[in-house]
Amino acid sequence: MTKKFYIKTFGCQMNVADSRVMGELLLKSGFEKTEDPSTADVVIFNSCSVRKHAEDRLFSNLGLTMKKNPSARFILAGCTAQRFGEKLLKRFKKLSAVLGPGEIFKIEKVVRDVLEGKKVIATGRTEYRFVERRADISENVVIGRGCNNFCSYCVVPFLRGREEYRPSSDILKEISCLVESGTKEVILLGQNVNSYRDPEKGLNFCELLDEISKIKGLLRIRFLTSHPKDVPDELVVLMKKNEKIAKHIHLPVQAGSNKILKQMNRKYTREKYIEIAQKFRSEIPDIAITTDIIVGFPTETEEDFFKTEDLVKKVKFDGIYVFKYSPRDGTSASKLKDAVSEEEKQRRHKRILDLARKISLARRASFVGKTCDVLFEKNEIGHNSQNFLVFKKGAKKGSFLKLEIKDVKNEMLLA
Ligand code: SF4
Incomplete structure (x- = not known):
């Protein structure tokens, strides 16, 4: 009988892309996908270690699913697998395998092994390989893995390793294949896409973007993270x-x-950041700029926090992901005294969120009366170039339409 697998993804878009690759490889080898973990023979949790909250949620989900489906084999993939390795097999007796993000291409073998009752630890690094898949309208394409930056709060360089980039020829081949099967937009993914360097031809990120934009039939290119x-x-x-x-x-x-940026080892100042944002806004007036903010970093005083609020007001972000700082073992920031109380972190979190919402609504309202190119990833729901959600009654999935924005409702543009 065909064996069924279930995959649940925690964390960032890189993890979403990794889950997609694992799912595709398993489908190709004859396994069947299920959306219900209680019917699965193999349950894969693709985990994230970047924030403590995500890790706690993962462990409680894992424990619950193990209780609900005691006969299934369980695989923990992703950053948490890399971080704790064998220790997880001891902590969760029902866990059969840990699979780090550098080994996702081994998923078929790992699944076969665990179905035979073996325990597997795979936390090395295998070469990236292009996996053909059934294309969607918008597709993630990984251009590189790992990070060299060592921001003081971040575990990524320890878990995903140093930067490694795919040759442009491989990336272009993957995107051309996707476009031939119906993809209209690609989202280039990497921890730090701007430092892309083609290992074969030496192209930089801008040169790569230029090459990708020549692919006929591709309508839009996005990229994350800069x-x-x-x-x-x-x-x-x-x-x-x-x-x-x-x-x-x-x-x-x-x-x-600047004091906090220095402690975070971010290697830019607030003045430099504002200058870059202003350059984008003056050259491309309708550009959307979104950001991530951490509140409650150790030693963040009220005055430091005001500077963050002030920067948010100056840049007028179109969207902000706000996180409360949580120390991660192994990072240099975890050695600093975590001086900001939980209540204070919560208060700062809410203040930035409220401010962000007000600004982003005003930014969206400024699009009323303007005409936007909208790509519909689903029937009636699409995104404009700025990545704002757009609703248009009757619009078909896959259509790319020039539409006038008539109104804004709950951060969604109505055309
Ligand atoms: S740039 Fe900094 S925050 Fe981003 S992945 Fe690298 S170390 Fe982490």
Whole structure:
């Protein structure tokens, strides 16, 4: 009988992309996918270790699913698997395998092994390989893995390793294949896409974007994530002139105080960040700039926090992901005294969120009366170039329409 697998993803878009690859490899080897973990023979949790909250949620979910489906085999993949390795097999007796993010391409073998009753630890690093898949309208394409930056609060460089980039020929082949099967938008993924360097031809990120934009039938290119210290002027120029590149940049600022930025090892100042944002806004007036902010970093005083609020008001972000700081073992920030109380973190979190909401609503309202190119990833629901959600009654999945924005409701543009 065909064996069924279930995958649940925690964490970032890189994990979403990794789950997609694992699912596709298992389907190709004859396994069947189920959306119900209680009917699965193999349950895979693709985990995230970046924040403590995500890790706690993962462990409680894992324990509950093990109780509900005691006969299934369980695989813990992703960053948490990499972080704790064998220790997890001791902690969860029902767990059969730990599979780090560098070994996802081994998933078929790992699934076969656990079905035979073996215990598996796979936390090495295998070469990235292009996996053909059934294309959706918008597809994630991983251009590189790992990070060299060592921000003081972040576990990614320890768990996903140092930066490694795929050759442009491989990336272009993957995107061409996707476009032939119906993809209209790609989201290039990497921990730090701006430092892309083609290992074969030496192309930089802007040159890669330029090459990708020549693919016929591809309508839009997005990318995630950009580090503010690595944004070249060339990127602003390219985004301005190349119609296929979405008018949106996600540029995590993390904090608005130079003292905190230094302790975070971010390698830019608030002044530099504001200068970059202003450059984008003056060259590409309708660009959307989104960001990540951490509140309650150790030693963050009220004054430091005001500087973050002030920066948010100055840049007028179109969207902000706000996180409460939580120390992660092994990082240099975890050695600092976590001086900000939980209540204070909560208060700062809410203040930034409220401010962010007010600004992002005003930004969206400024689009009323304007015309936008909207790509519909689902019937009636799409995104414009700025990545704002757009609703249009009757619009068909896959259509790319020029639409006038008539109203805004709950952060959604109505066309
Ligand atoms: S740039 Fe900093 S925050 Fe982003 S993955 Fe690298 S170390 Fe982590």
